[in-house]
Amino acid sequence: MSDTPPADPRALSQAQPASATESLYRAALGPRALGHYLPAFARFDELGVARPHWNHAAGWLGWHWLLYRRLWRAALLHMALLALALGAWWWLQANTGPWPAGVRWGLLAAIAVVAVAAPGWWGDAWLHAAVRQRMTDAVREAKTVQEACDRLARPALAHKAWVLVVLLEIAALLAWRMGGPPWGDSPPPRPEPLVGEAVPAPPAAPPAEPPPAPAPAHAPEPSVPPSPPPAEPPAAPAPEPVPAPAVPTPAPAPAPVTVAAPAPDNNAALRPRLGGHGVSVGIFADPANAERVAKRLRDAGLPVVSDPLESARGTLTRVRVGPLESAEEAAAAAETVRNLGLEARPYGPR
Structure with missing residues (x-):
């Protein structure tokens, strides 16, 4: 009986807080994914500072994961920055003309990468800080560790806020889809x-x-020469030479008629070819x-x-x-x- 050494009070005092801290973490985090969060939080506590640590759920679910973990400020900031980036992308495209498909989709892909990487790498650090603050508040209000754990594990309406947000998103998506055709008809200025x-x-x-039109150009040629020759034979007598030269004066009239119509039409017809x-x-x-x-x-x-x-x-x-x-x-x-x-x-x- 006397061979068993007494327990070191300092060791007990150090073991108790570690166990209490883990119990508080379990109560604050809930039963989901404890195998991921407890080792990460233990490492943060050991180093005294939170480091980037990849979290699949935080990265792919984005601000929905932030809402589920009740990180309200981070969720609002994430949503606001994402909306600002998408709005800037749309405004620049509308005001600087249509972009090539590679530029348009490349910028969207860059926005998506940032939207996934930010919560994916820093989500654990944000959650660790928020959980530590909740644990501190619960310990101050409770008399025992068990009572603090009960306070942390107590279900609250805020835990279901993410469900309401998802339902609102689905309703907004359906409303946009039903009213989408009128909005989608905005590009018809291009057609x-x-x-x-x-x-x-x-x-x-x-x-x-126009090619048949030049036919009249050949018709006037015979009409002009025949008229003057008959007038020359009667010119032999002396009294008649005066009226004969007056006949050729109408000859210039047909010339402008033949040139005016066909020539411009042919040039205009050939130019587009x-x-x-x-x-x-x-x-x-x-x-x-x-x-x-x-x-x-x-x-x-x-x-x-x-x-x-x-x-x-x-x-x-x-x-x-x-x-x-x-x-x-x-x-x-x-x-x-x-x-x-x-x-x-x-x-x-x-």
């Missing part, structure tokens, strides 16, 4: 060139009509819009041709890329045009 794209078919037909391959970008009713699109294409290093077209709606401007040597060049140019956020329709030799 304006598409409406004009249907116009190229009619203009192709009119150029065929380009040899080789090309890319049709669009037809615009506003010349300023057409010039803006043409400038963007030239800045991208593409050859641009702008042609005026007459239609029932007035003068339109057709913008094309070309002429190009091969179908491969036309396909590459079309891809470049699409990366600029514009419509592109390659065509072959006409």
Whole structure:
């Protein structure tokens, strides 16, 4: 009996707080994932400072995990910063023009990585600080460790706040989805060139009509010479030479008629025709819009041709890329045009 050494009071005093601390941690954290949190918190207590430590639940669930663990301030800050980043992304895209798909999705991916990495690496540190504060408050209000544990483990309405938030998110998503089509129709200003794209078919037909017009140009030729020759034979007598020279004066009249109509029409009909391959970008009713699109294409290093077209709606401007040597060049140019956020329709030799 006397061989058993008495227990060291200092060892007991050190073991009791460690056991009490673990009990308080268990009560404050609940039964879920204790195998992850207890070793991490023990390491933080040993070092005296919290270090970055990866937490899968915190990273992938984001602010939902923060709400579940009642980290209200961190959850609001995370949500506000995420909303600010997405709002800035949308505002910049709307005000600086359409971005290439790589830039647009790359920025979204960067925002998502930061939104996952921040709570994933620092979630345990935030939770450790919050749990330590709850444990301190419970110990101050309780008379025993067991009573403090009961206070920490007592269910509260705040524990279910995350459920209400998830339900609100689902309701908002359903409301947006049901009312989504009107919002999704906001981009139709872009299809304006598409409406004009249907116009190229009619203009192709009119150029065929001008070629018959030159026929009258040959008709006046026989009409002019026959009239003067008959007048010369009667000029032999002396009294009649005076009226004869007065007849040729009407001859200049037919000349302007033959030149005025066909020549401009042929030039106007031939000007829109380009040899080789090309890319049709669009037809615009506003010349300023057409010039803006043409400038963007030239800045991208593409050859641009702008042609005026007459239609029932007035003068339109057709913008094309070309002429190009091969179908491969036309396909590459079309891809470049699409990366600029514009419509592109390659065509072959006409």
